[in-house]
Amino acid sequence: MLSTPPALISVIGPVEVPLLAAWVRHYRWLGIERFLIAFHFPEHVPDRHGHELQAACRELGVIPTGSxxxxxxxxxxxxxxxxxxxAAGPGWHLLADADEFQQYPAPLPEVIAQAEKSGRRVIGGLMLDRVAASGHLTGWRPEGGLDLAYPLGGHLTHRLLRGDPRKIVLARHDVTVSSGNHRAPGHRPDADRICAVHHFKWRSGVLDDLRRRVQHFSxxxxxxxxxAVRDEASRLLAHVGQRGGVINISDPRLAFRRVNLDRMPFGWPAEARSIFTSWRPHVPTGQD
Structure with a gap:
C-alpha cells in the first residue's frame, strides 16, 4: 500500500511572484497536494513585495503557514x-527551496514506494545549476518559461563554488535533516536513484543578494x-567580477549543456551517482 502524497516543506524569501507561481505549478504536476510554506523577509525587502507574494500564494490556493x-x-x-x-505530521516530507525544481525518473508515488520497499527513509537529489545560454544573470519572462530563459544545466555549485551539491529531497517525518537539506545524519540515500534538482538561482538580482550575504555574515x-555559505558567495562574485558579470559556460569542468524539466538529462543516473558518492567538503589550502 502506497503512502499518502508527501507534504512539501519550504521557507521562502523575496522571490519573484512568477517564480513562486511556476514552482507551485511544478510541484502540483508532480502530485503534491499539501504545501506548508513560511515566508521570511530580511529587513531590506519592501513590505509591499512581501504582501504581493503572500497574496499571490493565496491566489494559487496555498495558505502560508507563517510570515x-x-x-x-x-x-x-x-x-x-x-x-x-x-506541523506537517507523519509521513514523507518533500524539502525544496523556491528556486529548486525537482525532477524524478519515475512518478513520485513509485519513487517513494521503491524507497519504502528497500527500507530507506530518505531520498537524495543532486543540484543541477541552470543558467542563461549567454552565461549572463538575466531576468525571465513568465510566458516563455524557465527552460527557455535558462536552458543550460551544469555543476556550478560544487565545481566552482565548492559547495555541497547533495540534497535530501524527501525524508520521513522523524528523520533529522541538516541545515540546507544537504544531509540526514545516519541515513544514506540510494546513490543509484538520485533526483535532479534544477537550481534556478542564477537570475537577475542574485549578485546583490550575494553581496548582501557576504557583508552581513562578515x-x-x-x-x-x-x-562556507559566505565563501561560496564570494567565489561566485569573484568569478563573474573577472568576466564582466558573466558565468563562464564554456569551462569544461562545469559541464554545461542543454537540459529541460520535461525529461531527465542524458546519462543522469551514472553522472549523479559519481558526484554524489565522491563529493567531499572543500579543505582550504591557504591559497583560497
Missing amino acids: STGPWHEHTNTELRDTLRQ SGTWKEQSP
Whole structure:
C-alpha cells in the first residue's frame, strides 16, 4: 500500500511572484497536494513585495503557514523548516527551496514506494545549476518559461563554488535533516536513484543578494554556523567580477549543456551517482 502524497516543506524569501507561481505549478504536476510554506523577509525587502507574494500564494490556493521578518541568520531557515515539518505530521516530507525544481525518473508515488520497499527513509537529489545560454544573470519572462530563459544545466555549485551539491529531497517525518537539506545524519540515500534538482538561482538580482550575504555574515549582522555559505558567495562574485558579470559556460569542468524539466538529462543516473558518492567538503589550502 502506497503512502499518502508527501507534504512539501519550504521557507521562502523575496522571490519573484512568477517564480513562486511556476514552482507551485511544478510541484502540483508532480502530485503534491499539501504545501506548508513560511515566508521570511530580511529587513531590506519592501513590505509591499512581501504582501504581493503572500497574496499571490493565496491566489494559487496555498495558505502560508507563517510570515516573519528580520535578519536571515544561517539557523533561521532550519528553525522555520523544522517548525513546518512538525506541523506537517507523519509521513514523507518533500524539502525544496523556491528556486529548486525537482525532477524524478519515475512518478513520485513509485519513487517513494521503491524507497519504502528497500527500507530507506530518505531520498537524495543532486543540484543541477541552470543558467542563461549567454552565461549572463538575466531576468525571465513568465510566458516563455524557465527552460527557455535558462536552458543550460551544469555543476556550478560544487565545481566552482565548492559547495555541497547533495540534497535530501524527501525524508520521513522523524528523520533529522541538516541545515540546507544537504544531509540526514545516519541515513544514506540510494546513490543509484538520485533526483535532479534544477537550481534556478542564477537570475537577475542574485549578485546583490550575494553581496548582501557576504557583508552581513562578515560583519556579524547575520549569524553564521561556518564561513562556507559566505565563501561560496564570494567565489561566485569573484568569478563573474573577472568576466564582466558573466558565468563562464564554456569551462569544461562545469559541464554545461542543454537540459529541460520535461525529461531527465542524458546519462543522469551514472553522472549523479559519481558526484554524489565522491563529493567531499572543500579543505582550504591557504591559497583560497
